[in-house]
Amino acid sequence: xxxxxxxxxxxxxxxxxxxxxxxxxxxxxxxxxxxxxxxxxxxxxxxxxxxxxxxxxxxxxxxxxxxxxxxxxxxxxxxxxxxxxxxxxxxxxxxxxxxxxxxxxxxxxxxxxxxxxxxxxxxxxxxxxxxxxxxxxxxxxxxxxxxxxxxxxxxxxxxxxxxxxxxxxxxxxxxxxxxxxxxxxxxxxxxxxxxxxxxxxxxxxxxxxxxxxxxxxxxxxxxxxxxxxxxxxxxxxxxxxxxxxxxxxxxxxxxxxxxxxxxxxxxxxxxxxxxxxxxxxxxxxxxxxxxxxxxxxxxxxxxxxxxxx
Amino acid sequence: xxxxxxxxxxxxxxxxxxxxxxxxxxxxxxxxxxxxxxxxxxxxxxxxxxxxxxxxxxxxxxxxxxxxxxxxxxxxxxxxxxxxxxxxxxxxxxxxxxxxxxxxxxxxxxxxxxxxxxxxxxxxxxxxxxxxxxxxxxxxxxxxxxxxxxxxxxxxxxxxxxxxxxxxxxxxxxxxxxxxxxxxx
Numbered sequence: 330x331x332x333x334x335x336x337x338x339x340x341x342x343x344x345x346x347x348x349x350x351x352x353x354x355x356x357x358x359x360x361x362x363x364x365x366x367x368x369x370x371x372x373x374x375x376x377x378x379x380x381x382x383x384x385x386x387x388x389x390x391x392x393x394x395x396x397x398x399x400x401x402x403x404x405x406x407x408x409x410x411x412x413x414x415x416x417x418x419x420x421x422x423x424x425x426x427x428x429x430x431x432x433x434x435x436x437x438x439x440x441x442x443x444x445x446x447x448x449x450x451x452x453x454x455x456x457x458x459x460x461x462x463x464x465x466x467x468x469x470x471x472x473x474x475x476x477x478x479x480x481x482x483x484x485x486x487x488x489x490x491x492x493x494x495x496x497x498x499x500x501x502x503x504x505x506x507x508x509x510x511x512x513x514x515x516x517x518x519x520x521x522x523x524x525x526x527x528x529x530x531x532x533x534x535x536x537x538x539x540x541x542x543x544x545x546x547x548x549x550x551x552x553x554x555x556x557x558x559x560x561x562x563x564x565x566x567x568x569x570x571x572x573x574x575x576x577x578x579x580x581x582x583x584x585x586x587x588x589x590x591x592x593x594x595x596x597x598x599x600x601x602x603x604x605x606x607x608x609x610x611x612x613x614x615x616x617x618x619x620x621x622x623x624x625x626x627x628x629x630x631x632x633x634x635x636x637x638x
Numbered sequence: 639x640x641x642x643x644x645x646x647x648x649x650x651x652x653x654x655x656x657x658x659x660x661x662x663x664x665x666x667x668x669x670x671x672x673x674x675x676x677x678x679x680x681x682x683x684x685x686x687x688x689x690x691x692x693x694x695x696x697x698x699x700x701x702x703x704x705x706x707x708x709x710x711x712x713x714x715x716x717x718x719x720x721x722x723x724x725x726x727x728x729x730x731x732x733x734x735x736x737x738x739x740x741x742x743x744x745x746x747x748x749x750x751x752x753x754x755x756x757x758x759x760x761x762x763x764x765x766x767x768x769x770x771x772x773x774x775x776x777x778x779x780x781x782x783x784x785x786x787x788x789x790x791x792x793x794x795x796x797x798x799x800x801x802x803x804x805x806x807x808x809x810x811x812x813x814x815x816x817x818x819x820x821x822x823x
């Protein structure tokens with residue numbers, strides 16, 4: 330997190346440095362951009378969780394429905410295992426199996442689960458998914474990711490403004506500036522949204538691995554989460570209400586693009602989530618089992634019971 | 639020179655305060671976690687008579703087992719101290735597990751909404767007990783480790799911090815019943 334903040338600050342710093350020879354108009358633009366970013370950050374900090382919940386159409390639990398009661402119980406269990414206070418629990422009516430957590434700290438956190446997930450997973454698997462979300466809350470990922478998305482927006486905005494004012498001011502400029510400074514600065518300004526997005530995705534992917542590991546620490550049962558991820562992968566239904574801004578919050582990438590399913594360099598660069606097969610593989614390794622991704626389920630269970638006896 | 643001297647004193651005092659406060663915070667968290675387990679246990683004590691009453695009518699041949707559960711419950715409620723209550727609780731868990739296993743033989747029972755509800759409640763309570771014990775043990779490990787690692791152990795022994803006791807599971811509960819996992823093809 331500190332690493333990312335330093336990067337964000339240094340990008341800002343380079344901007345400020347690049348602007349100084351520009352003329353009197355620049356500080357105003359930069360300052361207003363910063364103020365705008367600050368307001369955005371504060372809004373996200375104060376109401377971000379509720380905004381996100383509202384944007385996907387989350388509803389509270391109806392404790393009379395057996396499935397909801399089970400979910401409520403599972404969340405209580407995981408809250409106890411992690412030592413966090415009980416988060417609010419919401420459901421979204423959507424066939425895609427997915428889940429996410431939000432909130433700025435342990436006390437104001439919320440976990441949201443789709444009805445598709447409740448229908449698809451059994452108790453043990455739901456527990457794995459909820460543990461993963463509790464891990465995000467415990468590791469403060471929800472706050473980090475919220476700040477990341479705000480910083481992303483801020484950088485994009487700054488870059489946009491900088492580009493406009495740069496071209497604008499070049500017409501009014503008397504002599505040519507120092508080209509050695511201007512060209513790298515221009516390149517940096519143009520590429521910065523891309524760079525910051527890639528950075529944010531890298532952060533997001535690392536946090537997913539960490540949350541998987543912490544979830545196992547809570548449940549002491551890697552197989553529950555592994556099977557849940559397998560089912561989510563095989564269901565392959567995109568979550569309608571997710572946008573690019575909220576994609577990194579979910580347990581598995583809500584879009585189901587080709588690039589998320591594949592291993593390799595490109596997927597490593599472009600996905601908000603690590604390749605799901607890799608996560609499943611790591612979870613099986615935590616259980617001390619050889620992963621068998623291609624095999625059908627029955628054979629795998631038999632393999633487990635023969636090695637155990 | 640005196641600047642350096644006072645600086646070192648200040649850093650040292652800060653470190654002592656920081657370590658001491660960390661230990662105190664952990665000790666209180668430990669106590670809280672222990673009380674948390676008690677809350678779950680109380681809930682289980684309340685749920686068990688309900689379950690037994692509901693199930694009684696159906697399970698005519700299992701009166702002995704039901705009686706054992708009731709006895710284990712009152713024994714567990716009366717026990718005090720970490721070790722004694724651990725043993726009584728594990729006996730109770732075992733007899734409850736037996737009832738759940740026996741319930742599989744009664745199709746009428748599994749159709750009863752009330753029983754299903756109670757079963758889910760008891761399952762989650764059992765899980766909650768297990769998870770709060772796990773959390774308690776994690777805290778004990780952290781607390782004891784804080785007291786034993788090098789420079790902090792000097793402060794711990796100076797202020798007379800005592801290592802905490804782990805929650806141990808009795809030998810009887812360790813022998814997991816063998817379950818055949820092979821599924822019919």
